[in-house]
Amino acid sequence: MFYREAGQFKTSYQADGQIFPILQDRLALLVLLAVAVLAVPLLASPYALSAILIPFLIFSLAAIGLNILTGYAGQLSLGTAAFMAVGAFASYNFILRIPGLPVLLGFVLGGLSAALVGIAFGLPSLRIRGFYLAAATLATQFFVVWCLTKIPYLTNYSASGVITAQPIVILGYAFDTPDRKYLLVLAVVAVMALLAKNMIRSNVGRSWMAVRDMDVAAEVIGFRLMRTKLLAFAVSSFYCGVAGALYAYAYLGTVEPEAYNLDLSFRILFMIIIGGVGSVLGSFLGAAFIVLLPVLLNVVAHSLALPTSVASNLELMAFGALIIFFLIVEPHGLARLWQIGKEKLRLWPFPH
Amino acid sequence: MQMNEPEAHFGVGRRETGPVILDLKNISLSFGGVKALTDISFDVRQHEIRAIIGPNGAGKSSMLNVINGVYRPQQGQIVYRGEVRKNMDCYAAAKSGIARTFQNIALFKGMTVLDNIMTGRNLKMKSNFLMQALYWGPARREEIAHRIKAEEIIDFLEIQAIRKTPVGRLPYGLQKRVELGRALAAEPEILLLDEPMAGMNVEEKQDMCRFILDVNDQFGTTIVLIEHDMGVVMDISDRVVVLDYGKKIGDGTPDEVRSNQDVINAYLGVGSEH
Amino acid sequence: QPAEQYIALPSYRVGPYAAGGSGFYGGIIDYFNLVNLSGGVNGVKISWEECETEYNPSRGVECYERLKTRNGGATLVEPLSTGVAYGILDRLAVDKIPMTMIGYGRSDAANGKVFPYVFPLITSYWNQAAAMIKYLGDKEGGVDKLKGKKIVHLYHDSAFGKEPLPVLEALSKQHGFELIKIPVTPPGSEQQSQWLQIRQARPDHVILWGWGSMNAVAIKTAQRNGFPREKILGVWWAGSEEDTVPTGDAAKGYSAMTFNTPGNYPVLDEIRKKLYANGKGNLADAARIGSVYHMRGVSAGILWVEAIRAAQEKFGKGKRVTGEQLRWGLENLNVDDARLKAVGAFGMLPSVKTSCDDHEGSGAVKVQQWDGKKWNAITPNWIVGDKALTRKLLEESSAAYAAEKKITPACLK
Amino acid sequence: MNINFFFEVLIGGLLSGVMYALVAIGFVLIYKASGVFNFAQGAMVYFAALTCVGVMDKLGVSLWIALPITVAVMILLGLSIERVVLRPLVNQPEISLFMATIGLAFFIEGLAQLAFGAQVRKLELPIEDVPSQYLMDNYNILVSQFDIMAALVCGLLVTSLALLFSKTKVGRALRAVADDHQAALAVGIPLQRIWAVLWAVAGMVALVAGMLWGARNGVQFALTFVALKALPVLILGGFTSMPGAIVGGLIIGASEKMAEVYIGPIVGGGIEGWFPYVLALLFLLVRPEGLFGEKIIRRI
Amino acid sequence: MTMTPASTAAAAPVAAPYLSVNNVEVIYDHVILVLKGVSLQVPQGKIVALLGANGAGKSTTLKTISTLLRGERGDVTKGEVQFKGERIDQLTPNELVKRGLSQVMEGRHCFGHLTIEENLLTGAYTRSASRGELKESLEKVYHYFPRLKERRQSQAGYTSGGEQQMCAIGRALMARPSMILLDEPSMGIAPQIVEEIFGIVKDLNSKENVSFLLAEQNTSIALRYADFGYILENGRVVMEGAAADLSCNEDVKEFYLGVSGAGRKSFRDMKFYRRRKRWLA
Numbered sequence A: 001m002f003y004r005e006a007g008q009f010k011t012s013y014q015a016d017g018q019i020f021p022i023l024q025d026r027l028a029l030l031v032l033l034a035v036a037v038l039a040v041p042l043l044a045s046p047y048a049l050s051a052i053l054i055p056f057l058i059f060s061l062a063a064i065g066l067n068i069l070t071g072y073a074g075q076l077s078l079g080t081a082a083f084m085a086v087g088a089f090a091s092y093n094f095i096l097r098i099p100g101l102p103v104l105l106g107f108v109l110g111g112l113s114a115a116l117v118g119i120a121f122g123l124p125s126l127r128i129r130g131f132y133l134a135a136a137t138l139a140t141q142f143f144v145v146w147c148l149t150k151i152p153y154l155t156n157y158s159a160s161g162v163i164t165a166q167p168i169v170i171l172g173y174a175f176d177t178p179d180r181k182y183l184l185v186l187a188v189v190a191v192m193a194l195l196a197k198n199m200i201r202s203n204v205g206r207s208w209m210a211v212r213d214m215d216v217a218a219e220v221i222g223f224r225l226m227r228t229k230l231l232a233f234a235v236s237s238f239y240c241g242v243a244g245a246l247y248a249y250a251y252l253g254t255v256e257p258e259a260y261n262l263d264l265s266f267r268i269l270f271m272i273i274i275g276g277v278g279s280v281l282g283s284f285l286g287a288a289f290i291v292l293l294p295v296l297l298n299v300v301a302h303s304l305a306l307p308t309s310v311a312s313n314l315e316l317m318a319f320g321a322l323i324i325f326f327l328i329v330e331p332h333g334l335a336r337l338w339q340i341g342k343e344k345l346r347l348w349p350f351p352h
Numbered sequence B: 001m002q003m004n005e006p007e008a009h010f011g012v013g014r015r016e017t018g019p020v021i022l023d024l025k026n027i028s029l030s031f032g033g034v035k036a037l038t039d040i041s042f043d044v045r046q047h048e049i050r051a052i053i054g055p056n057g058a059g060k061s062s063m064l065n066v067i068n069g070v071y072r073p074q075q076g077q078i079v080y081r082g083e084v085r086k087n088m089d090c091y092a093a094a095k096s097g098i099a100r101t102f103q104n105i106a107l108f109k110g111m112t113v114l115d116n117i118m119t120g121r122n123l124k125m126k127s128n129f130l131m132q133a134l135y136w137g138p139a140r141r142e143e144i145a146h147r148i149k150a151e152e153i154i155d156f157l158e159i160q161a162i163r164k165t166p167v168g169r170l171p172y173g174l175q176k177r178v179e180l181g182r183a184l185a186a187e188p189e190i191l192l193l194d195e196p197m198a199g200m201n202v203e204e205k206q207d208m209c210r211f212i213l214d215v216n217d218q219f220g221t222t223i224v225l226i227e228h229d230m231g232v233v234m235d236i237s238d239r240v241v242v243l244d245y246g247k248k249i250g251d252g253t254p255d256e257v258r259s260n261q262d263v264i265n266a267y268l269g270v271g272s273e274h
Numbered sequence C: 001q002p003a004e005q006y007i008a009l010p011s012y013r014v015g016p017y018a019a020g021g022s023g024f025y026g027g028i029i030d031y032f033n034l035v036n037l038s039g040g041v042n043g044v045k046i047s048w049e050e051c052e053t054e055y056n057p058s059r060g061v062e063c064y065e066r067l068k069t070r071n072g073g074a075t076l077v078e079p080l081s082t083g084v085a086y087g088i089l090d091r092l093a094v095d096k097i098p099m100t101m102i103g104y105g106r107s108d109a110a111n112g113k114v115f116p117y118v119f120p121l122i123t124s125y126w127n128q129a130a131a132m133i134k135y136l137g138d139k140e141g142g143v144d145k146l147k148g149k150k151i152v153h154l155y156h157d158s159a160f161g162k163e164p165l166p167v168l169e170a171l172s173k174q175h176g177f178e179l180i181k182i183p184v185t186p187p188g189s190e191q192q193s194q195w196l197q198i199r200q201a202r203p204d205h206v207i208l209w210g211w212g213s214m215n216a217v218a219i220k221t222a223q224r225n226g227f228p229r230e231k232i233l234g235v236w237w238a239g240s241e242e243d244t245v246p247t248g249d250a251a252k253g254y255s256a257m258t259f260n261t262p263g264n265y266p267v268l269d270e271i272r273k274k275l276y277a278n279g280k281g282n283l284a285d286a287a288r289i290g291s292v293y294h295m296r297g298v299s300a301g302i303l304w305v306e307a308i309r310a311a312q313e314k315f316g317k318g319k320r321v322t323g324e325q326l327r328w329g330l331e332n333l334n335v336d337d338a339r340l341k342a343v344g345a346f347g348m349l350p351s352v353k354t355s356c357d358d359h360e361g362s363g364a365v366k367v368q369q370w371d372g373k374k375w376n377a378i379t380p381n382w383i384v385g386d387k388a389l390t391r392k393l394l395e396e397s398s399a400a401y402a403a404e405k406k407i408t409p410a411c412l413k
Numbered sequence D: 001m002n003i004n005f006f007f008e009v010l011i012g013g014l015l016s017g018v019m020y021a022l023v024a025i026g027f028v029l030i031y032k033a034s035g036v037f038n039f040a041q042g043a044m045v046y047f048a049a050l051t052c053v054g055v056m057d058k059l060g061v062s063l064w065i066a067l068p069i070t071v072a073v074m075i076l077l078g079l080s081i082e083r084v085v086l087r088p089l090v091n092q093p094e095i096s097l098f099m100a101t102i103g104l105a106f107f108i109e110g111l112a113q114l115a116f117g118a119q120v121r122k123l124e125l126p127i128e129d130v131p132s133q134y135l136m137d138n139y140n141i142l143v144s145q146f147d148i149m150a151a152l153v154c155g156l157l158v159t160s161l162a163l164l165f166s167k168t169k170v171g172r173a174l175r176a177v178a179d180d181h182q183a184a185l186a187v188g189i190p191l192q193r194i195w196a197v198l199w200a201v202a203g204m205v206a207l208v209a210g211m212l213w214g215a216r217n218g219v220q221f222a223l224t225f226v227a228l229k230a231l232p233v234l235i236l237g238g239f240t241s242m243p244g245a246i247v248g249g250l251i252i253g254a255s256e257k258m259a260e261v262y263i264g265p266i267v268g269g270g271i272e273g274w275f276p277y278v279l280a281l282l283f284l285l286v287r288p289e290g291l292f293g294e295k296i297i298r299r300i
Numbered sequence E: 001m002t003m004t005p006a007s008t009a010a011a012a013p014v015a016a017p018y019l020s021v022n023n024v025e026v027i028y029d030h031v032i033l034v035l036k037g038v039s040l041q042v043p044q045g046k047i048v049a050l051l052g053a054n055g056a057g058k059s060t061t062l063k064t065i066s067t068l069l070r071g072e073r074g075d076v077t078k079g080e081v082q083f084k085g086e087r088i089d090q091l092t093p094n095e096l097v098k099r100g101l102s103q104v105m106e107g108r109h110c111f112g113h114l115t116i117e118e119n120l121l122t123g124a125y126t127r128s129a130s131r132g133e134l135k136e137s138l139e140k141v142y143h144y145f146p147r148l149k150e151r152r153q154s155q156a157g158y159t160s161g162g163e164q165q166m167c168a169i170g171r172a173l174m175a176r177p178s179m180i181l182l183d184e185p186s187m188g189i190a191p192q193i194v195e196e197i198f199g200i201v202k203d204l205n206s207k208e209n210v211s212f213l214l215a216e217q218n219t220s221i222a223l224r225y226a227d228f229g230y231i232l233e234n235g236r237v238v239m240e241g242a243a244a245d246l247s248c249n250e251d252v253k254e255f256y257l258g259v260s261g262a263g264r265k266s267f268r269d270m271k272f273y274r275r276r277k278r279w280l281a
């Protein structure tokens, strides 16, 4: 009843081109942001902030990155964690070796390094497609982690091969408590999500989607395949790189290259598939699903007074089963489910 | 632009056919053992509607593919606007004003109708991706300017109601129309249409013809058209080239072609009343 | 409600390392149950909560954050995972919760001035590496006999496998043996080329610095290539039943480091009698009692309980101690042979005495050998390597860490 | 260069390649029949091996009794996967199906460990993994007799499956299904039944792989990782080709060992993890569909 | 408006329906209502044409019958389909083909990697035919479509649009069905061949008693060959009747045949965009 499009006429194309053309959506987003910025840091426990919300936001960012590449540009990739690792280790080295470098700039440089690596490993995509490309991107994954363990310079010659993120200080203000870190991450993620949304509704975004849907036709229309694909790799890796840096700086603190292993790549991939391939909202929903579900299952399973190993295994099985369940309900992911829900609501109470 | 107002068409005379704009000389193309095109030459004049007809597998689509650079002919030469090209490449073709539609609809299935049409305008967009990411100033103005053009095309093709629908969900006939829209969005000099009216009923074909004629009249767009409906071909085209088994067997005005015995044997069939 | 001493156990019982996780945490919990049966530590019962990490750093951090505030706040944490340990390393001092890293993690964390809340108890990788060389030297009849010998370091190609390199390299220079480093890409399910290289090099000894499935594969591949297992010496993460049983007879003669002497002890008997006989054991399979991982868990339990005891001595008997107080307990641990005898574990683990400078407390290890059925200790005494060397490395490395993190090294009270 | 050693490396590599191929076959089977990359293959290998030793353990029976029981379990598993997971997902985007197999992998892993516990087990096949004395004495070359048997088994498997695909109408139908689910349904190919059968066969192949790998490395969770070794084999050989799996396996096996032994020491070693992938990648640049894979048709 | 749905009832087929669709309603994606209660019948041995503008729901109707809708996230929310007196809405397409009901899908859908001949052979999957029988069937298809014989060894993905269309039709014939659902068979086919295809349809119909339900845009030819016709608009049947009656109907003439009073108008002379006329909208 309250969710209506009717009566909201767009008088300009500008208004129609908005990210959220429906007033209720805009209001909801504003409320959400207000809650996220004002209420959450006050109300949420440090646990929720530092163990749920921060990783949730960071993973969402990585998922947006992967979604740009896989969801929008159609290039299936399993190397996400590698790009995250490049972002983290590059940021670490820039901040370490350039005295006085602002941390945020360090993240940007980390992201740019990841983008460069992304371009290098994106080159094969000009010839290879689909699962072949996916399997080939594993080369990135293994190669990058190998480099990080083999080149002591990158870990500042630490004997154990781990890096310890420098404290985050921006303009003299230390982001050292969970709520501060949360706000920093939130800001970065919100801005980057907005930028992603902008790209997607402009020509770049359309070029990616065109290449995804039918690359030959895209070429005939005048998109240059090489440029488009490499740009997608670069932008995607940039996002992943920044996410990787945040993962090290705002979340783990001390990391070994192994933290960016194949497992992490897969987790990010799960997020976009479950959330919705080709949807920024889906990246968030998917990240929430993959971050929260195991926690919920863990809490539930361990409150059943089952032997721990039984509980742990049941948890794993339930996780797998729920993934399958949601895919069967909606193969296009949670974002589509959400959209259908909204469409129903829009029509409600007169369905047809 | 007021091309969606029917009245506008009264009094608008057909443009005169101009000089040769595209000249194909001795094109041969084969795939492994299959000879798709053998030594074909024909030209296209500015502003004309040029039809290509022929039985299935004659090489019509391949011909279009050669023109806009999807296929590279093994032999032959393409002269476009006076420039000789051994072969085109897709991007160069698009850049120099050749747009097309495809026989097996090649729309971007996951995108909305509006976005599909907007992709057609990509070569006209100048702002770089950073500006677009910021959606700021010039990038935003540019986007809106192009949106206006796209909306004109949408109005023209009468597909307003589906502008936000993902094209994958549309019925076949409408997809054909959207594809035409995408090609039109590029404001091409030459428009290559591969069976634009397949899968339409008479009423829809009439509309489609009208669209084509209007584009041709108003913008002077040169049109190369493949179509199996002889009624349509004979009615709207200026000249027709007939292919069979990759060879040219006829070329001329519709009337000439209609009475060409080779063409009747190979394609039209006797007693075809179209 | 009686006070309880709550300990956070971010454990893992599924995934690739489930076998180790279930044994280790099973041992801890068995010991806790045993202590609680006899009334707890001076009447304070121990409570704990587990959380499945799947050995994944991100999930481990979540577990830690979730567990740490439960039940009035965790007073100790043990993730048994380097990745998870690193992920929470920075948070410990803020949360004032001590963490033990029993037999893993960065060796320089033994410096309590830089890592006040971290306790790599019993022994660290560096001391283990030093002890290994000492043992090999003794086997040859003295470390000086190592001159001109060839030792292969076959390692898990990760931070873990590279950790001992500074020690091994320094010792190779010092004693004049040739060190051949051969990495194995994790997870290491294929090692044909490495073992061919080893066979080619004809080394006198092979140090197997492996983890997880890599170990069984190494032993099997050695057999396949006809390399004598007697010449292979594994680290303690390559020295459990889980590493040898799946290889069948191939592991016969293979030896590995350990900080528990295999055998039976009164404490294990009690666990059998009081817990498993009444269906209260934590292991699914009672046959695993006294297995390497289980014993390691029991040892952890013993040390923690002793730390609690020590902290209670100082801060109030019969009362729950806080994380900060337990940290003190861990830093002032003195589990000597008498104490071990009292808890029925004499000989099971070396005596442990910690201080602010030395959060490790021992550094002594043994070598055990697999006879095809079970592990047997083959060194009657605890071995300690060149501790001066490891101390030097430790100081350097932890100083670098302190500099990077802008920490001023100091002992906490 | 020591020529004898060179041959040892080469042969060792080729035989390792056979082991990879064994796992790759399972992937090819499912990919060919549905165009889906079956992420759960590794989990199935683990599940099969664990079920076999688990049954031996729990029921105290011999290998020869446990094997048929495991076969039955694997068939049941295949049938249920088709019924519960695949049937509702016919004609959905490939990536969703791929994801479903990931969910499946979790489920199977949990199920296996729940049923039989997480501890590492040994699996002893009647053939021992020691160097073949015969070859040692006569040619002074070291080859494990176990590997020779594995190669034979693998060859047999590939031949019979390749024949199935190329010579029977079911094979043709499978290729049709991989191209277009909807059209395959329309011509009356009983997609459901075919999938059920195939997943059952894939379960069997997983069992064979699980037995051999399990005997080699012990039956443990890490068996699920052997899939990672099979991937470069797949891309090199082509996702859709049985012979490709074996040829790809041999190439990957031999070249990765060569690389590790001869290039590894120069760059610090441990390159086996990525080398096969890079090799396969370079190869793809020349032939984007792999050695024997079906050519990708791009036409408009 | 001269004709109401009710008044056509008299013209409805009298023979017991071979295939009958009763009041089906179809929703895509849980929200898009496409068929709003469609009913139609195909008597045995007859050819029935299903006509209608783009998006009217013709293809959806055919997919409902062949139960291929499931794969496209479409749900039949109401109504039922009967074939030979049995409900078939719960059967799998494989069972339907076995019972003699085959569909030629719109938009070709050949198996790109299979050769033309292999494509045709998959069509015979449900038959347990001997090699000889298969060969005979193949020859028959090749006889109908000589072009296919020339391209028999080419991968279908590389053949021309028309060739693929022929392949799709030929493939359905290979199953020797007793009822064929044809979705736009004439699309993209040269006029001569179109006549031939319809000739084949008539042939099969009269010689082998195969029934047809064909969705077709080429109204004139469809009505020429069909016995009955249904006109679909916006997911509803708006008109039905004997083919001959329909082709005489003024509205049909104007909107579907493009002829009005003075005979066929040239496409060039259409000065106005047609305001689409709808019976119910």
Ligand SMILES: Nc1ncnc2c1ncn2[C@@H]1O[C@H](COP(=O)(O)OP(=O)(O)OP(=O)(O)O)[C@@H](O)[C@H]1O
Residues within 6 Å of the ligand: B168, B169, B170, B171, B172, B173, B174, B199, E028, E029, E032, E034, E052, E053, E054, E055, E056, E057, E058, E059, E060, E061, E072, E073, E106, E217
């Ligand atoms: N998979 C789908 N998801 C959502 N909507 C669909 C889907 N398929 C078809 N539709 C919608 O259903 C309606 C009917 O489509 P259908 O394909 O049945 O029309 P048709 O009569 O066959 O048209 P045409 O003559 O163009 O082939 C259209 O409005 C279309 O947008």
Ligand SMILES: Nc1ncnc2c1ncn2[C@@H]1O[C@H](COP(=O)(O)OP(=O)(O)OP(=O)(O)O)[C@@H](O)[C@H]1O
Residues within 6 Å of the ligand: B031, B034, B035, B036, B054, B055, B056, B057, B058, B059, B060, B061, B062, B063, B103, D299, E151, E154, E158, E159, E160, E161, E162, E163, E188, E190
């Ligand atoms: N990429 C290709 N590879 C191999 N053969 C091809 C390729 N493209 C076209 N052909 C062959 O070339 C011939 C001409 O094809 P083309 O698509 O040009 O025919 P057409 O005239 O458009 O026919 P239709 O009217 O059926 O669309 C056909 O026999 C076709 O099989």
Ligand SMILES: [Mg+2]
Residues within 6 Å of the ligand: B060, B061, B062, B103, B194, E160, E161, E162
């Ligand atoms: Mg064509």
Ligand SMILES: [Mg+2]
Residues within 6 Å of the ligand: B171, B172, E058, E059, E060, E106, E183
């Ligand atoms: Mg249709």
